Amino acid sequence: MKVTIDGKEIEVPKGTTILEAARMIGPEVAPPTMCYYSNLKTSGGYCRTCIVKVTKGSAQNPNPMPKPVVSCRTEVMDGMEVQNYTSPDLLEARRGVVEFLLINHPLDCPICDQAGECFLQDLSYNNGTEKTRYEFKRREFEMIDIGDKIKLHMTRCILCYRCVKVAEQLTNGRVHGVINRGDVAEISTYITQAVDNDFSGNMIDVCPVGALTDKTFRFKQRVWFTKPMDAHRNCDKCCGKVRLWYKGEEVLRVTARKNKWDESEEFICNACRFDHKKTADWVIEGPTPISHHSVISQNHYEHLNALKVDTLKRQKALGFMNIDKRP
Amino acid sequence: MGKKLLLHNDHVPNIHTYEVYRAHGGYASVEKALKTMTPDQVTDEVKKSGLRGRGGAGFPTGLKWSFLAKPEGVPRYLVCNADESEPGTFKDRYLMERHPHALVEGMITSSYALGAHTSYIYIRGEYFYVARILEQAIREAYAAGMLGKNILGTNYSLDLYVQVGGGAYICGEETALLESLEGKRGNPRIKPPFPAVAGLYGCPTVVNNVETIAAVAPIVNMGGEEYAKIGIGKSTGTKLISASGHINKPGVYEIELGVPVEEFIYSEAYCGGIRNGKKMKAVVAGGSSVPILPTELILKTAKGEPRLMTYESLADGGFQTGTMLGSGGFIVMDEDTSVVKNLFTFTRFYHHESCGQCSPCREGTGWMEKVMQKFIDGTANESDIDLLWDIQGKIEGKTICPLGDAAAWPVAAAIRHFKQEFIDIAKQKKFNDVKHYYRLNNLTEA
């Protein structure tokens, strides 16, 4: 099936979504995502940031689609033509979505553990406005513990449903889900029952914002002062392939490895995540290739300057488009 | 007075009981369909009738039925949408309360056409007493051999259940309804797949409104072609209208589609004119979600033609100068009504009822209500009008289900047609619906 996105054509198998096709072409046409997660089934469709404009439905039915569609849940048709970054109205509509996501967000990045690797920071940086038009009190929730290792700071949640999908698909006997509705809907556990499961920690990795954080890492360090290393161990529960986040000689946290789109490549178990925090536990593979979170990449490989590595060029070569230009 | 097909026996005492209903020609369509017609023939009659969904969207029912996937060995379901939560709409309640067997009959005939052997009526939680009426009717139908195994001695069997919802507007959206019916949180599903392919429990399902299903019985009895002769053009048959607001005779009226709006509002046969000798100001013609129109535009189209109670005529002029027939929730407002106050109530409703799945609706509905609150408090500025306009535009068309649109449209229409009222409040820095204040507090004006 042939599909053209922002003027770039690609041939993809039947059943491919517009988002997948766009990612195959490359970051210059790929829409931003907040709720889609490639290895969580039925994810996507909620946040509406990945909307695109279908200017030609298919070769058979060339009519444009009347409304923007979510690229993450819409399959391509042969001969489809799609506009993303080339359509000014679409970009305006996306700015609207981003504004909606931000009006009730506390914007407490200075004290948020996710800062530096937050999808919402990147998204607002690329699609937001400087000023808010929202003059009302933002919604607030009490913080709760999801088990003894995970902290839920619901006030920051954007209701992407990713953690719910983790609970549904990776843990047994789901007790984690959404209660209430509308703008007071919240993530919760059934009567604050602890999520006690080998794979619950993946909720932390999939959470695009600072709503679910690792209690063993909270407030220990800004992520850009830590240095990621890829490592593995023999694990009988999961793939054992992880990323270790070092400060000096100390492993401060363990996460799954993320792909180019910042989604976990493979989910890891809680034993690897929470109980193996010594270098001796792991076979170190080497420093993680620099990701688009340049706050991490720019500041923390102190030697890069000495080595005269041009990180910007490197990022471009790696195909990261959301290059962070923050000081 | 036009022809009545659903409420023709409204005056008959005890028509809610099986005996009386049967004695007045009830269940004839079940006999006719099961004994003399194939399921496809029933569907064909519905197609010929031109019947369109009475739940709001007006989608042709026969066409919807023909989309139902029919894979071997997989059950199919018919689900009746009795969630009726659209403000201004109360016609399904009227029908079910007084004519429960009309719905049961329609369910049997329609289920037969679709090849469903288990069907459900999903009714809103607040109608729990109506659910009891329906359950009683269903018990009577079972006892009379109209439900259960081998209905009327044929080899067609059907079980019919009533499920009461928890009382959420969003569970009227068909896929949220199916989720709720399955016992889950009532969040609308992301489509495709459509219910015709994967609906209840992942099986092919048709969801239809109460009135749509009830209309199938007269269609089978009189034949689709005969039914199509009632009405005008693509608006065939009769429609129940829930008339409310400042009219002399609020209530549920069965009209032949095509009655002029002016006649509907002013004639004694229907609403009987505006009460207390007041002038009419505006009408919301099809339930809270459809655009409000000022008197000039509801009585005549922009082209100057008289507006008729049909899908096409009410929609004439698009959203610029027209509206929609919607669910038939016809709300009339007199000259003393504040459109701003009315809009505030609507925005509060949609804020309260958003399921919260998708960001534009979850956040935008709350934002619009808060801005509208400023108009009520008299603290709004003129720039708030532009802000509202912008917010509604950013919700519309960008959500999972049409609740987002339903929240956006009334805001757009109120600003489009009554902008001056918003400007006045913003300029005077006070909400000036004094008459409303007096009415509310039972005071007489000094």
Ligand SMILES: Cc1cc2nc3c(=O)[nH]c(=O)nc-3n(C[C@H](O)[C@H](O)[C@H](O)COP(=O)(O)O)c2cc1C
């Ligand atoms: C938010 C929302 C609420 C709805 N509520 C109802 C309802 O209460 N009753 C109804 O029949 N249809 C309702 N609908 C329309 C249904 O989704 C569906 O289109 C309808 O039941 C189909 O039946 P019909 O073709 O017979 O009209 C609602 C739709 C939306 C988006």
Ligand code: SF4
């Ligand atoms: S807690 Fe995080 S992962 Fe879960 S819904 Fe909220 S933002 Fe998404």
Ligand code: SF4
């Ligand atoms: S539009 Fe509103 S009600 Fe519909 S799915 Fe989205 S949040 Fe829920």
Ligand code: FES
């Ligand atoms: S990423 Fe597609 S809707 Fe959220």
